[in-house]
Structure formats: C-alpha cells, structure tokens
Amino acid sequence: MIYIILLLVLVLIIIYGIYTSYSYFQNTCLNCTSNCTSNCTSIKNTDPLRPHHPQWYKNLPENDAQVQQFYKESEKFALTTPKYTVLGYKKIKMPLEVFDYLKKVCSKQSRIKENHKNIFPRSSSGLPPYIIPIDETKKIWLEEQLKPIMEKWANLPLTHIATYGPREYRKTSALRMHVDQETHIISCILNISQEGCKKPWALRVKGHDRITKDIFMEPGDMVLYESRTVMHGRPDPCPCDYYVNIFMHWYPTDDQTIR
Ligand SMILES: [Fe+2]
Numbered sequence: 458m459i460y461i462i463l464l465l466v467l468v469l470i471i472i473y474g475i476y477t478s479y480s481y482f483q484n485t486c487l488n489c490t491s492n493c494t495s496n497c498t499s500i501k502n503t504d505p506l507r508p509h510h511p512q513w514y515k516n517l518p519e520n521d522a523q524v525q526q527f528y529k530e531s532e533k534f535a536l537t538t539p540k541y542t543v544l545g546y547k548k549i550k551m552p553l554e555v556f557d558y559l560k561k562v563c564s565k566q567s568r569i570k571e572n573h574k575n576i577f578p579r580s581s582s583g584l585p586p587y588i589i590p591i592d593e594t595k596k597i598w599l600e601e602q603l604k605p606i607m608e609k610w611a612n613l614p615l616t617h618i619a620t621y622g623p624r625e626y627r628k629t630s631a632l633r634m635h636v637d638q639e640t641h642i643i644s645c646i647l648n649i650s651q652e653g654c655k656k657p658w659a660l661r662v663k664g665h666d667r668i669t670k671d672i673f674m675e676p677g678d679m680v681l682y683e684s685r686t687v688m689h690g691r692p693d694p695c696p697c698d699y700y701v702n703i704f705m706h707w708y709p710t711d712d713q714t715i716r
Contacts, residue, residue: 506567516582523579524633531636531688538685541611541643545665546682548672551647555602556677559623559649563589563701568625583629583694588622589701596620600705603645607707610681611643615707622703623649626695634661634690641706644684648674653698663688
C-alpha cells in the first residue's frame with residue numbers, strides 16, 4: 458500500500474513539474490535577453506508560429522570601436538557611390554497581389570531563427586528578428602512583380618541580387634544607421650504587418666540632400682531607396698510586439714564593377 462501511495466505522489470510531482478515548465482515558457486518575456494525580471498514587460502507567447510527567440514548577441518554601446526567604424530565606413534560609401542535619383546528614397550503602395558500573397562504566407566508560416574553572425578552584432582540591438590520562410594519560386598515571382606517598379610524609379614535596367622525575409626522584428630529590436638553592401642544599390646522595403654504598436658516605428662533615412670527624415674510605414678507600403686548611398690536604419694527600439702518587413706535588392710545591370 459505504501460508503495461502505491463509513494464508512486465502516486467511521484468506521479469503528481471512529475472505532472473506539477475511539467476505544468477509549471479509549460480507555464481514558464483508560455484509567459485517568457487520577449488523583450489529581455491535572459492529570464493524575466495520585474496522591469497521586463499511580459500508578452501504572453503502562446504502563438505505556436507512564434508517560438509521564443511532570445512537575443513544571441515551582445516548589445517554594443519554607441520562608443521564601441523566596431524560601431525564607430527561601422528558608421529564611418531557607411532558615411533564614406535554613401536558619399537562616394539554613384540547616385541541614380543535626386544533624393545534617394547520614395548514611399549509608395551506595393552502592388553495589391555504582392556501584399557495579399559505576403560499577408561497570407563506570413564499568417565501561416567512558422568517563424569525560424571535568423572543568425573547572421575557577421576552583421577547583427579555591430580548593426581543591431583534588442584531582440585533579433587525571425588525569418589518567415591517563403592518558397593524560392595515565390596521569391597522569383599516577387600522579384601518579377603517589383604522589378605519594373607524599381608527600374609522605372611531608378612530609370613535604368615536592374616539585376617536582382619538578394620531578397621531577405623520576411624523578417625519579423627519584435628519589441629526592442631533596433632537597427633543602427635548604415636548603408637548596405639556594395640552590390641545592394643537599388644532596394645525596397647515592404648511592410649507586411651504590424652501588431653501591438655504603442656506608437657509608429659520610424660524608418661530613418663538620410664537622403665541625397667543630406668537631410669535626415671523619419672518615414673512611417675503602414676502595412677501595404679513600400680519604400681524604394683538607394684541603399685548604398687542613403688544612410689538608413691531603425692535606431693529607436695521597436696515599439697510593436699511584431700513588425701514584419703521583406704527587403705529586396707538590385708544593382709544596375711550595366712555596372713561592370715558588380716558581378
Ligand atoms: Fe540596410
């Protein structure tokens with residue numbers, strides 16, 4: 458009899474342990490880098506598409522040598538790379554069929570981690586974004602849909618070089634002002650969704666007129682920009698629970714220096 462009671466007690470302890478672990482993970486803070494503390498805003502992470510993804514890199518302070526070098530290099534490239542439009546950026550609406558597809562795929566695909574070890578540590582702070590995987594064939598379709606818009610704006614033939622995302626940023630994500638790598642000349646950002654925003658999250662740009670401005674995007678908006686000559690970033694921490702963008706990049710087809 459005593460063994461049966463001991464066995465029952467053991468089973469109850471195991472059930473309690475499983476339950477408390479489950480509750481802990483369901484309520485883990487999304488905007489802190491380790492376990493929750495009292496000053497950490499808790500977000501209930503009960504969505505199975507959105508597993509918890511703690512920050513995997515260290516936040517570097519602004520005066521860190523790597524960060525200062527990052528700014529210096531970006532400013533140099535912004536000034537010395539050829540420019541193709543007067544201002545360097547423009548906000549428009551994305552094609553409706555593109556928006557419909559992106560909204561649909563983002564509503565059902567599970568998020569996966571993005572570990573871009575060379576870029577994130579010096580350019581980013583706060584929680585890193587997740588990737589929402591989409592088919593390669595659909596990426597090609599997106600490129601085909603958007604290329605004529607980009608070519609018309611830049612007024613030159615373009616060759617596609619890269620597509621990133623969709624990326625789902627989370628509360629506290631931030632991105633320092635920078636320019637992109639040398640192959641990313643004519644680019645666009647498409648905003649797919651925003652959830653739980655306390656205020657709008659600014660895309661900050663420094664145009665060819667050398668004036669810094671904040672652009673506020675709504676889902677369905679698309680910002681065209683020359684990403685090697687326009688300093689850009691989202692330096693303020695993301696005030697939204699979730700903020701989803703996709704990024705696409707082209708270079709001038711006739712540019713012999715890029716292959
Ligand atoms: Fe960029």
